Amino acid sequence: MTDPWALLWSTPVLRGLDEAARRTVAAAARVRTLTAGQLVFGEHDPADAFYVVIEGAVELRAQRRGDEQRSVLRTAAPGDTFGEEALGDGGGRRGQAVAREPTRVAELPAALVLRGAGRSGGAPLAERELRRLRRQATADLLRTMAATRALDEAELDRVLDAVQSRAVARGTAIYASGDPPDGLWLVVDGLVQLQTEDDDRIHVRAYLTRGDGFGDDEALAGEARGCTAVAMGETRLLLLPAALLRSLVDRNPGLLDRIRRIAADRQAVQSQAVGAAAARSTQHVFKDLYRMQMARSLLVIDQDTCVRCGHCAWTCEALYGTSRLVRRGDKILTALSTPARGGAASGSLRSLMLPNSCQHCKNPVCMIDCPTGAIGRDPEGEVFIRDSLCTGCGNCAKACPWENIRMAPRPGGARAGRADDPMTSLSAELATKCDLCRGYEAPGCVQACPTGSIVRLDPARDVAEVAAVLGPASEGPGARKTSRGWLHGALRGLGVAAGLGLGITALRLQQVGAWKPGVGPGLDAGVVAAVGVLALVSYAAPKRIVGLWMRRRRPRSAARRLAEAAEGRGAGSRETSPRSQVRGWLSLHLVLGMITMAAVLGHAGLRLPSNPAGSLALAFWTVSALGVLGALGYRLIPRRLARLERRGDLPEDLVAERKALLDRLFMQASGRDELVKAIASRVLVPYARAVLGPLALLASGRRLADEEARLHAMIDAMREGRGQGRLAGLDALVRTAVELRALPLRRGLTALLRGWLPLHIVVSAVVVALLGLHVVVMLGGP
């Protein structure tokens, strides 16, 4: 075998690299030896590298739009490149590459080659070659697209000459309503939303993803754009100019039918899924569909059960020094699908919060933007930051659309590097983000949740609505395994029943004087209670000593991981539904608490004498009362609280919220019609400021949306049909007013959820101290 690098450096695209760039590329590149039939990459795999065939041959196969099966697009021979889509802006693989015979290929990280080419002296040469490669990638792409798949080579060349590639940033309009038509747009990667806007609202007409085309109607008819197309995320598009499109259609009359048939199918599916979701909630997954499309492992917190204790964030902080999870974020209302039911939506709607925590995008924009290659992705798709390479420049943190990367002081501080090589120094700051606790067997936050409310899910697989619109992205086991909720419920129910039964019996026996504290069964009950108290207090250990249940992952060699990933097994080893570890301990704590209370009743009855034993009893009953109230609060409050919030906020956010909401109310009223201003000042402001209003809202049990509807009805009744056309902006005002009314409730309920626990802990310590004294005295100590 010859040295592969000699061949590689002579390939056109790498010829222009200078010495420094070659060194970097060579360090990161990899030569892979494949057997016949082995997969180089599969469809949807992350595309961050491209390949040069050293020997053998590789077939590119893809499913053409409208086909059921994959077919061969082309075959790459030695010296040829494939996988060039990586040289664009990343994104997933559009097809699979299979070795046809025993083959050796070089895997070249695209970002490093691009960077090297850009900084090299021979840049112009490399530029030309890169253009050629991108053209190749575009050709491969066009062969799979509905509009162009049937074109012959000559026609395809004509299209390739005219087609323009465009990268569009998140939130940018591709064209706006009223713009002159520029042609047919094809989505290469990303998500495009077609919408019309009026004063208050955005009406979404369609969501378009990879392979979809849009804008052909106006381009052919030569009319102005009838709607606005907005890129919902980093999106890459191809533009077929109108003139080319017209000539194409003239020569290939069947072309349009094919495009439109596919578009009609897609619309039918979407209108069903989106319409249903929008009808039942405004907090539906489509508000940020791009996030759903991108996320591979989206952390969600079920607000209906989350008790806002923040133990997830605390655990993260305990593990890494700064919390990579901030329990604040948007909220969606959706049903999760379970694979058992064939992917259909099952169960009730869940109120899910999407906190600030890395979602391990399929096409991570942070990784593309990292200038030093410090961000990597392992074969299982987990994106991580190599601390030693991070320069703290903050580029990734600025790029992440959801602020899931945060800058933090480097643990251990900065370190000066060697003078000759600034890259050996360590910056004082570094970028931090969730890496799913890759050193451990399962993420700490998920395991630490005392209610099991945190779930990591892949929306395209686990959220039925997303799957319906975007098409199921990847196979694999669902994140929602058989829940153990029933087990905890049963355990706690049994505990409560046992505690009540035993307690009542013991109290009765105490009262008739059959059991006495100092002798016989009464004394035994006391011993049980003492042991129970100690066991209850030891709940602090699993709660606060994270190391008890965070098990380090068995180190596996990178080669082994790769092999497993290639065989599709790797993912399974770690994704087997991480479960909450603390939840079981909490159940045990609750059951023990009930039994200990019963034991105390059996030992001392309800007497509270004014002596040390009485103090112990008093302290014990205080702790118990706090615990029982806390448990009841945990059970009852979250569900009610979830109905009152539009997004997940931290308690400290709520403090400043009132002022912000009032400001918003007045700002939303400014510049509006006099009628709207009058409604705002006479109805909405008094409504928002009513002292007992929040309590009424709590008692009514309404959701915010129901409350809005009620308020609207109230305003309509007052208007008696007048001024119908002058209500622009009222919706927003009503929303703000309702949020203002709900705010004190949110603060109060959150305080109830969080306030009792510190007291519970402190009084527990008093109980333990008094218990020690009690035992020493009764045993006849000093």
Added chain:
Amino acid sequence: MNDPSHDPPGDDRRDGMFSARAGQPVGRRRIAPRAEETSDVRRFRGVLWAAVAAGLAVLVAMVVTIDPATERTPGPLSKSHQAAATCASCHVDDQPPAARCGSCHEPHPSTRPGHRRLAGAGALVCTSCHPAHAGHGGVAFTPSGTVWRFGPGAQEEVEGLRVVPKPAAEKRVPIVAVERCGRCHDPQAKDDPIAACLLGDQRELGGARPTVCFDEHRAFGGVAFSRGEGVYARSRLWAAAREVAGVAPVAPHAPAKPQSAGWWLGVAALAAVAAWGLARGVAWLLRRRQRSLAPRPAAAQPPKIRRLPQIDTTTCIGCHACVDACPYDVLEVRSFVAVVVRPDDCCGLTLCEQRCPNGSLVITDGEPIEDRPRVDAALQSLDTPGLYVAGDLTGLPLIRNAINQGALAARAAAASLRAEGAAAVGTDAAPLVDLVVVGSGPAGLSASLAAAEAGLRTVTLEQGSVAESIRSFPRGKLVFDQPLGLPLEGDLWLREATKEELLGQWRRIIRARRLPIEEGARVTAVRAAGGPTPRFEVRAETPSGSRRWIARRVILALGRRGTPRKLELAIPEAVSDRVHYSLADARSFAGRKVLVVGLGDVAMEAAIALARQPGTTVTVSYRGREFRRGKGRNIEHVQRLAAAGRIELRLGTEVERIDEGMIVLRAAEGLVQVPWDAMLVMIGSLAPWGFLEAAGVARARVGAGIVPVG
């Protein structure tokens, strides 16, 4: 398809999710978010200390106040046992205490056959009727004639008896309560023998009702008497005891020991609160110390020399850190390396240098800057003492800098006034004030605030309304907070906020602090009066006529935007109300034909905002043939809108004539007519040098030398 309508995107960016309203890119941020320490993480700090302190405190409180030995007893002993008995006298190993009674008492079995039978079967022992700790005591007769009713741990004197026996030695008659007999007898039943032992009028006492059959162990009239006393003496004692049982039926108890569960638990609570507070306080102090140890960026001084970033392309990693730090888009990344693309706009601050992660970018010194006032480090004019200049005028047009400078100048003025001492009050026509602040932009407001805090008599004169230059920013424009470099002085809060949020905050502050701001007062002259201490005469035109103040100090916070540059041609009177120099709210121009003159940032942002309005026709006229200055993203945006036909760009044109219906533009290829409803002239502004020089602030000139910073 049906309409899955979205909620309105809302003005608040935190409201709901990302909104996809066209033209509002929400992609990359310019500021990297920082890790925050949320309440989730902080929540339990100090709770462990509080818990430990509470536990220890309650232990200490109890150990100090109680005697463990007494804690184990079920209660005090009755009088007769107190003197002799210790615990060990009765409680020996596992034996029942009653078994030990015989060690002192002689056997004196019951006189009643039933009781004897029970005793024989072991079902009736001494303690069945006479419990040692919780008994009902009895009556003691002393030789002196004092009668005691005694109980566990206590006794009280009984007086006023009809017969008072005086035995030779003290005699005691034990009393047994009827509850002791309840196992066999029914005190309610008339025919029960025990009914004879009860006094008639004590029903309400229930189980505590004393029995008065004292012949339990010694028959009243029998022969069992062995020692000393006669039947008569004993019957006297019994009669007296019976009388005592009537007067004081319930035995006195030792008062509860002064123990209080509440007191102990209170100590624990106090200790917990104290420990928690201490832990939090220490943590806070440590954090503060750490913060104060961290190098604080120095307050920004106006640059005196033009400075430019220089980039080492071999080490630059192309990370955009400097690009994002620059407020004026001087830098760009091209081919993965940062380059200086707009050197003229460089403000000379070192934000980019501080941000560069590996030292590839350094700021180098260049030639001195000409147009800046001659001021010292405290912003006081070098030519006219007592006159201060703050804000944009000093050559650093950043809102945050203006805020800092305003506060700095006001504090310097306050310090020099303190040194000078009090001054007389002026006349009504020309009141004497400590400080006149001219202008109420960010610098003026900040100065007024600082002056109010220092207790100065201040007047703030504003020709328009508060913060007019910021108010004229297009609606919703983001006022960027700079990532670092400038410490923020004073309360004029500023984060990444929209213009409306910022203005709202300022208005709230003005209202809350009652800042004396005279709006609509256009200052016409500031004249230094001679004398040993600085005095200024400030004249202003107000809506109520011209007014005059005598001021001890003056801060000029005029800003540069104050006077917009005007077109060099006459504007007909008839159309003058259609010509604007700022854009407050683009929505008011919806559906109209607008000509924007100029292509700087302000003009571009206005054009972009106007082009977003439905039905608005926007034409931009600019003298240059290409984009010359302005932020990269504005240029890009305008070009995109122009390509889409939303903005008509007329480069290389100048306004020739303004008519009612048409504006005539002169271009290289001839005259062009543009129909118009409104015209926005945005061709920059004039620094008010004339006014400044008249007031006594000279301009630093090239070659004038660099003023040493004190």
